[in-house]
Amino acid sequence: MIPNTNYSNLKDSYLFYNIAQKTKSYLAEHPDKHLYRMGIGDVSLPLCDAVIKALHGAVDDQAVKNTFHGYMPECGAPELREAIAEYYGRRGVELSSEEVFVSSGASDELGDILDLFGKDKTVLIMEPAYPAYVDANTIAGNKIIHVPAGKENSFLPMPDASVVADVIYICSPNNPTGAVFDYKKLQAWVDYANGIDAIILFDAAYEAFIEEDDIPHSIYEVNGAGKCAIEICSLSKTAGFTGTRCGYTVIPKELNRGGMNLNQMWVRNRTTKTNGVSYIIQKGAAAVFTEEGQEQIHNNINIYKQNAACLMEALDKLGIWYCGGKNAPYIWMKCPNGMGSWEFFDFLLKEIQVVGTPGEGFGACGEGYFRFSTFGSPEDTKEAARRLVELLSK
């Protein structure tokens, strides 16, 4: 038996391993030092009260014969699918609950969704990128066209009519750059995808961080997206579900290719490959979409936003180019004095004990850039920003 040989084409990801090694050896040599961790992609605030209350209630339900739930519907609890559809409705996007599929999170979906496309597809991935896009497609044996982004296009590359692909990944707000596509730019991608019959996979994991009015939270706010886009979303960063696990995927009923309906295909896929997300977790997730839940998750998001404001103020003071921060929990800065990403990492660790993420880890065009996450504690973020200003204004 020969296994999937595409696994041997995966590039080893040394990014987080290297960061862990470097910080570990620094701490071994300097046990008295505190590290200011601005690299983490995980949240630090606990689940909000509304979610905790719902989770407790659901646990109690499982203890009583009359309220006990066994297997859940594979595509999601009807009430949660409805609550998510209503959430879109408040933004003017009309969805039926059958177009919403509850998932265990965006990572699972970003890999699983490739089942819909079959073998030997060409996928377009904008770089720098969330590493799972490249890895999932490498495992699937797809051909990847890397579309480099850079400072010249504010890390928002636009479609090239001469390039043809089957699948296009768009992540907005973006990880790692924090860059966001406005309506006009996203419309250009939707028109391009419809023009070449491609499918857009729109990763909206950070939509709840958008604060400006001219930025779409969902690709379905753009004309024609229902005919070409699948949207993958997560409660991980929106509501602190990184360890609780829940997300959702939207596949419009009008999305057809080759005489087949992708919504129906996904129903078939889910009923074959999953037995649904647990009752307890879906109850907790439903609480996110209540008025109380929305208010509470935004209170948490605002704390991360204050961290962002603090780091942005420091970079503004220093006159350093960056994007992100405003509508995203990431800030993507140009390393000062022509430093490389890892060189800057080492410099910050040694001089001010601030840990970020070298941009090179997200693709070659991330070299010379650095990512700060805003998910750390406000105290550490404030001190990291102060140290940054002190160090770089010398």
Ligand code: PLP
């Ligand atoms: N998509 C992007 C862009 C992310 O940054 C992340 C997590 O960091 C995910 C998806 C995965 O989210 P989840 O925790 O729902 O698997």
